[in-house]
Each structure stands twice: as structure tokens, then as C-alpha cells.
Amino acid sequence: MDLGLKEKVAIVMGGTSGVGLKTAEMLLQEGAKVAVCGRDHKRIDNAYQHLKNFAEPERIFTGSCDVTKENEVYEFISSAAETLGAVDILVNSAGRSVMGHFFDITDEQWTEQIQLKYFAIIYAVRAVHSYMAKSGGGRIININATLAKEPERHMVATAATRAGLLNLSKTLAHELAPDNILVNSVSLGLIRTDQWERRRMQNAPDADPDSWYTELAEKRKIPLGRVGESEEVASVIVFLSSNKASYVSGSTIEVAGGLGKAL
Numbered sequence: 001m002d003l004g005l006k007e008k009v010a011i012v013m014g015g016t017s018g019v020g021l022k023t024a025e026m027l028l029q030e031g032a033k034v035a036v037c038g039r040d041h042k043r044i045d046n047a048y049q050h051l052k053n054f055a056e057p058e059r060i061f062t063g064s065c066d067v068t069k070e071n072e073v074y075e076f077i078s079s080a081a082e083t084l085g086a087v088d089i090l091v092n093s094a095g096r097s098v099m100g101h102f103f104d105i106t107d108e109q110w111t112e113q114i115q116l117k118y119f120a121i122i123y124a125v126r127a128v129h130s131y132m133a134k135s136g137g138g139r140i141i142n143i144n145a146t147l148a149k150e151p152e153r154h155m156v157a158t159a160a161t162r163a164g165l166l167n168l169s170k171t172l173a174h175e176l177a178p179d180n181i182l183v184n185s186v187s188l189g190l191i192r193t194d195q196w197e198r199r200r201m202q203n204a205p206d207a208d209p210d211s212w213y214t215e216l217a218e219k220r221k222i223p224l225g226r227v228g229e230s231e232e233v234a235s236v237i238v239f240l241s242s243n244k245a246s247y248v249s250g251s252t253i254e255v256a257g258g259l260g261k262a263l
């Protein structure tokens with residue numbers, strides 16, 4: 001099936017690991033050109049080496065950028081656009097969650113979550129808008145979490161800010177529709193990425209990884225009985241980026257193995 005992604009330019013914010021890196025890999029396999037960023041230089045180098053397995057170096061742009069710093073976001077996106085020739089797709093995947101109940105979360109943690117879930121998206125959308133509008137359209141995919149609709153007490157700051165991002169994504173879908181820019185959300189349940197690997201190493205470094213994830217799926221009562229893989233998220237992002245999703249905007253697709261009961 002031709003997804004129409006050949007020569008399209010995708011920017012993946014937070015593309016040096018996990019869901020973002022897998023998305024970059026799959027977009028390259030579809031013939032797109034891809035730019036990825038993160039903050040850690042070693043992860044950026046590793047990502048570049050990894051992505052070179054899937055495409056010629058000219059189709060890959062990597063850079064250091066903290067998505068919560070407006071000047072860095074503008075610099076990264078304009079350099080990527082200059083090098084790769086356009087901006088057609090933006091995937092906002094950078095971030096991490098913070099665990100903690102209401103009385104445990106500090107102002108700094110609230111601020112970090114607000115920066116990551118609001119301002120990082122605001123800066124990136126502002127930065128890509130003129131490129132997409134000028135070329136006749138684009139796609140924006142915001143990575144979210146099922147927590148946005150089903151808050152959990154032990155993740156209060158992440159859940160509350162995720163809910164706001166879901167709301168913002170809907171408004172953006174309306175606001176940018178006249179420019180033919182389609183905006184959608186992909187809401188994750190539990191996906192096996194570096195984020196979870198860090199938690200596993202912290203809590204049970206000696207446990208067998210597969211058994212640990214199986215127990216986690218049981219504990220969280222995931223209907224499909226397992227934690228998801230990053231390619232299962234990336235394939236949905238690739239679909240939303242493609243010409244096969246040309247009438248999908250303002251939607252949220254859950255990739256969560258059936259987790260959650262919110263409609």
C-alpha cells in the first residue's frame with residue numbers, strides 16, 4: 001500500500017528514544033525524510049547511527065533541542081527545514097511522566113509537566129505552521145496518554161496536564177483546518193520503551209524483564225494481557241501521517257490494549 005510518504009519531511013520532537021525513535025525509523029522506511037531531536041548527546045548520536053540503517057544520511061537530520069525552550073525549538077525546526085527542504089509532519093513525542101499524589105508533587109514538578117505538555121507543543125506548532133501553510137497542508141500528531149481521560153491519583157500532574165493537551169489538540173484541529181493541517185492525538189496505555197525500562201531498572205533490576213512486564217500488565221488489568229510495543233504505536237502515527245488518513249482530524253486514537261473505560 002502506498003502511504004504517500006515518499007519525500008515528505010517529518011519532524012519528531014523527542015525522537016531519540018522509544019516511540020519517537022521507532023516512528024522515525026518507520027517513516028524513513030516509507031521513504032520520508034526525518035528530523036529527530038532530544039537533549040542527551042549520546043542518545044542523539046545513537047539515534048543517528050540507528051536511523052542510518054534505514055535510509056541514506058541525507059534523509060536524516062538530528063539535533064539537540066530542549067522542547068521546553070522556545071528559541072531551541074525554533075532553531076531546531078528551522079535548521080531541519082532548511083536541510084531537508086520542507087516540513088510536512090510534526091510528531092510531538094518528547095516528554096516523560098511524573099509519579100506522585102497531589103500532596104507530594106512540588107511546584108517544580110507541576111511546572112515541568114506544564115512546560116512539557118503545553119509549551120513544548122505550543123512552540124513546535126508555532127514553528128511548523130508557516131512551512132505547512134505555505135506548502136498546502138500538513139499533519140500534527142500529539143502523543144498523549146489514556147490518563148488524559150482516566151486520571152489516576154498517583155500521577156496527578158501528568159494526568160491533569162494530559163487532559164489539557166487533549167483539549168488543546170481539538171482546538172488546534174479546528175484552528176488549523178483552513179490551512180489543511182490535520183491535528184490528531186495518539187493516547188498510549190503502557191508501552192515498553194526506555195521510560196518503562198528506567199522504572200524497571202530502578203524497582204527490580206534483577207527481575208526477568210519479560211516476567212516483570214507480564215506482571216505489570218496483570219496488575220494494571222490490561223484487557224489484551226500484555227504491555228504494548230513501540231512499533232504498535234508508531235504504526236498508528238505513520239497511518240495518521242499518511243494520505244490514507246486524509247479526512248481524520250481532531251481525533252484521538254488509543255493504543256492501549258483495551259485499557260480504560262472512558263468513551
Ligand SMILES: NC(=O)c1ccc[n+]([C@@H]2O[C@H](COP(=O)([O-])OP(=O)(O)OC[C@H]3O[C@@H](n4cnc5c(N)ncnc54)[C@H](OP(=O)(O)O)[C@@H]3O)[C@@H](O)[C@H]2O)c1
Nearest residue numbers: 014016017018019038039040066067094095145191193194
Ligand atoms: N511508554 C509509555 O508507556 C507511555 C505512556 C503514556 C504516554 N507516554 C508518552 O509518550 C511519549 C514518548 O514516551 P516514550 O515512552 O517513548 O519515552 P522515552 O523512550 O523516554 O523517549 C522520550 C524521548 O523524549 C525526549 N525528551 C524528553 N524530554 C525532552 C525535552 N525536554 N526536550 C527534548 N526531548 C525530550 C527524550 O530524549 P532526552 O531525554 O535525551 O531529551 C527521548 O528522545 C512521552 O511524551 C511519554 O510521556 C508514554
